[in-house]
Amino acid sequence: MWMDTKSEAKQASRTRAGLHQRLFNSLLLCTGDMLHLDQHMEGKLFVLQLAVWSLRGVARVILANNPLSGALILAALYWASPWQGLLGTLGVLASTLTAVIIGQDSAEVSAGLHGFNGMLVSLLMGVFSSAGDWYWWLLLPVCFGSATCTFLFSGLSPLLDRWDLPVAVFPFNIVIVLYLLCTGPNNPYYPHHLATPPGALELNATQLDTAEVVRGIPLGVGQIYACGALGPSLIILGAVLLYSPLMALHALLGSAAGTLAGLSMAVRHASLYSGLSGFNGALGCMGVGGLFFTFSWRTHLFAIASAFLSAYADIALSNLLGSVGLPACSWAATLMVTLMLLLTGQSLAAYRIPIGQVKAPEHNLRSRSQWESGNTSDRESTDV
Structure with a gap:
């Protein structure tokens, strides 16, 4: 009887250890670049693939390449401001779809490289807009500016590849400055705050907190x-x-x-x-x-x-x-x-x-x- 109890205890211990190991391995699959997900998404519906590409684009803003990280970030943006979350979603989708339409490299598209600049442009347009939240006319420059980032990315890539340099957020920085210069604080359609x-x-010297x-x-x-x-x-x-x-x-x-x-x-x-x-x-x-x-x-x-x-x-x-x-x-x-x-x-x-x-x-x-x-x-x- 004592031997049976000891054997059962050892078996239970091995089962728990195996469960913990499987749980740990599952968590590891959610970290890093999650390249296994790309293999799993092959042959799936285009809408599902687009969602993964776009979430990678969301995470690329902060130099990450993980769709789960992108999902967490997007949820955080919607929590902070549903309007900003909507603009960011629209920006990353517009730039990614533009890359698909004009036939950009499929590996770059699936890695989210054509999404993050568009997302940043849309977020900054919303932040600097003085028209307030839910100003629906802002969606027009958001889509246009995000799509423009894809063209700039494609144009800068061959130039910077000569020195093995990333395009980074050069397109975003260029587009948002051009947009703010074109509109101005008193524009009747797209007014914005001055930086x-x-x-x-x-104005009043106060003690640092x-x-x-x-x-x-x-x-x-x-x-x-x-x-x-x-x-x-x-x-x-x-x-x-x-x-x-x-x-x-x-x-x-x-x-x-x-x-x-x-x-x-x-x-x-x-x-x-x-x-x-x-x-x-x-x-x-x-x-x-x-x-x-x-x-x-x-x-x-x-x-x-x-x-x-x-x-x-x-x-x-x-x-x-x-x-x-x-x-x-x-x-x-x-x-x-x-x-x-x-x-x-x-x-x-x-x-x-x-x-x-x-x-x-x-x-x-x-x-x-x-x-x-x-x-x-x-x-x-x-x-x-």
């Missing part, structure tokens, strides 16, 4: 999607964590560096509290800290440097463009990461990953020996 320079003097500054660090991650609410910003950070814990760490670190840069330049308190001082730093830190470069102590230091440089460049560009009422958007992080990729010194270039082989940072660590040996077969184009 305020972060270096503008405070430390708690609000700390709160602005996670908000800096949410501001990548023009989201200034704490709860949705934490969900967006969780979506990055689902894709890559290493990138989530660098997102917070970069946002903190951007906040410190803002403090050192005495920017407006509103920029610190809302996370606007941190989002370029977060993007600059994530791009270098494991995405385009294999993670190491050296690239980690370069990532921190990239965060500070992106933040300071953002302050400078915001003050410059803000003098004419224009936002600096993410020009600073885009330019700084591009410059980092152009560095030819052995200290950083030796860790660089070819753009066609970029995946989640943890995967990059495991596969470094493959791309160092020059194996370029089965490349999957990845962009930011």
